[in-house]
Amino acid sequence: MFQYIKRYFPKTAIAAAGAVLLLNMGTASAGVSVLHPGAGNRPPKTPDWNVENSREENTLEQYKNQGEPIKRLDSKKGVSAITLKVMLGESLVSAAVAADTSYKLVDGNEGKTLASFAANVPVRVSVDGGRMLINGEKINSRIVTVQTESSSARVKYNNAAYRGTLQLIYDGRGLQVINNLSLEDYVKGVLPSEMSSSWHPEVLKAQAVAARTFALYSKGKEHSASSGYDLCSSTHCQVYSGVAAETENANRAVDATYGQVMYYDNKVIYAAFHSSSGGATENSEDVWGNYLPYLRSVTDDDSRSPYHNWTERFTVPQVQKKLEASGKGVGTLQSMELTASSGTSITGRSASGRAYGIKFTGSSGSAVLTGEQLRVIFGLKSSMFNVRTERTVPLTGGSGQKAEGKRSSNGVTAAPAAMRGSAMKISGSETVVFDGHGFGHGLGMAQYGAKAMAEKGSRYDAVLKHYYTDIVIQEIY
Ligand SMILES: [Zn+2]
Known part of the structure; x- marks a missing residue:
């Protein structure tokens, strides 16, 4: 995917440098961060996403039990089960x-x-x-x-x-195929699709509670308003595959946490989760624009995640094309600048180090993209990244033969903050490089970090309370 920009070196330089010369001509830049896909990995479209406006049906009464992590709700006598409508197919012939x-x-x-x-x-x-x-x-x-x-x-x-x-x-x-089933049975069909059943039992339990909470939050909301069901069965909501997906380990985790749901201020939380934090999760307002008191930035041990470090490269024409395809074309790209979402130049970052956005300036105007938009448009694993440029130079050897230069970077490790508050000039021959950490949007529980906690001896409720600030876990039936 990376392409080298070929350029011939003057003879004098070759003599000085030897057969292969690395040339760093790009400008060092600060990073911008990103997020990932998966379940619970979308911003809710409903305007009631702020907890102040949570709907009554998800407010399963007033239960304060500080100090006691999990408690049966005495006043839930009437509730024996909650049924969900899950769409398996629609617009079918x-x-x-x-x-x-x-x-x-x-x-x-x-x-x-x-x-x-x-x-x-x-x-x-x-x-x-x-x-x-x-x-x-x-x-x-x-x-x-x-x-x-x-x-x-x-x-x-x-x-x-x-x-x-x-x-x-x-x-x-057309035809809609709707599966009506209990919340517990639904979570059994979801858990193995969202997390490997071979993982530690405590992290499977944490994921079961997150998936159950996410489903209960969704009941009667976004899909219901227009389509009559609570959840779809794809990554848009949570991947649900029915009995075929079920495993013994996952079912055990669902049963062990039977009826347990996360609440904040007596309301079911929006239990966003993602694959890998890169080392720190994010504040909700820095990713999706809405403040949620329980989606706060926390650090975790992401070191064993396969997504802890990643790199993606794009040529300048590829960057221009991606911007155009997303309706944000700027013509011939001239500079990139770290910005706040309003487009003004900034020097700061979000709590976890994710950047707020990049302003692209070109021959026909400029466009500001948030870290989350960049993640989606460029297909990046997360919005926690640094941007830099690099350039390569094929050389003419002493014998007159050409020698391929190696790809070289502008030395981001030495000077990673060059992009802060100032534009990174683009001449067109660079490769734009995103060096990132993590996989997903960065909100709520990070599965790899949660796994690391469980393996070090944390119980599932401690894992959940680490990632969801000041929540209470309660049994709803
Ligand atoms: Zn959906």
Whole structure:
């Protein structure tokens, strides 16, 4: 991915330097930091993201139990389970469903049986001409439920098994396949997709509580408003793959933390988590713009993360193209400058050392991108990075032959702060280099750091309280 800019050295310099000469011509620069993907790794779109505005349904009453980390909520007597609607597919023309016991398709409104099938015999539900069809025969229903003989039966969609029940809904555009299941069963289908089941039991428990908390926070929010379900099954929310994904270790961690959810000020928290912090997590307002009292910057041991150090290189034309493709084109790039999000030059950084953004100036104007935007547009692993330039020079050897120069950097280790408050000039022949740490947005629990804590003997609740400031863990049923 890195390209060398070829340039020929004057003979006099060659004589002085020998056969291969490294030439550092770039300007040292300060870093800019970045974040990662994964679950709980998106900024919520809802305007109520501030805790002051958290919705009533997630405010499971007033429970103050400082000092006692985990406590059953006495006044939750009425709550035995929380059910989630998880979208497995939407805008479909047809869907194959089944169950591992004999099952019926039931009209979702009237409860009338539409058809019955033997165990594991799939049925095709489709839409055509504004109507739903069961194995090609038109029906009047717009909502169809797959009803099994017992609650322990597994329903199937596209040959994959799921706990709970399935609903097929014709919403006017196509079929939605919705898996209705308990919060606990949902977390079992999520945990192994978000963290390796071979990891330490205490970090698996911490992840189980984070995934459960994230799901409960999402219930009735973003997706529900427009689409009628609580969560999708992709990385947008949390990756959910049903029974096929489940493992013994992960299920044990879910059961060991049954019903446990993180609260701040009596409200379910937005339990963002990410892969690797790079050494320090971030304050929420420096990444997504919103202040959340429990998403504060903390340091951790990220040294054994495979993402602790990374480097990405782009030629200046590649940088120009990426900016253009994201609607932030500046023409021929002339300079880069570390900035605050407003575009004014800054000298500081966020709490963890992530930069606030870069101002790109070119022949047709300038654009300011935040660290988080840079992470997405350039496909970087995190927004915790330094930017520098480097340039390479192929040489003409003493015999008159050309010798390839090696890639050389501008010596960022010696002078890493050159970009602070001043623009880094770009002539067009440099390679722009991002040297970074960590993987993800940097908010909340960092999985590799949490793993390190668990391996050194921390319990899961201590891990969670390290990453989520001043939270209380409570059992909701
Ligand atoms: Zn989603």
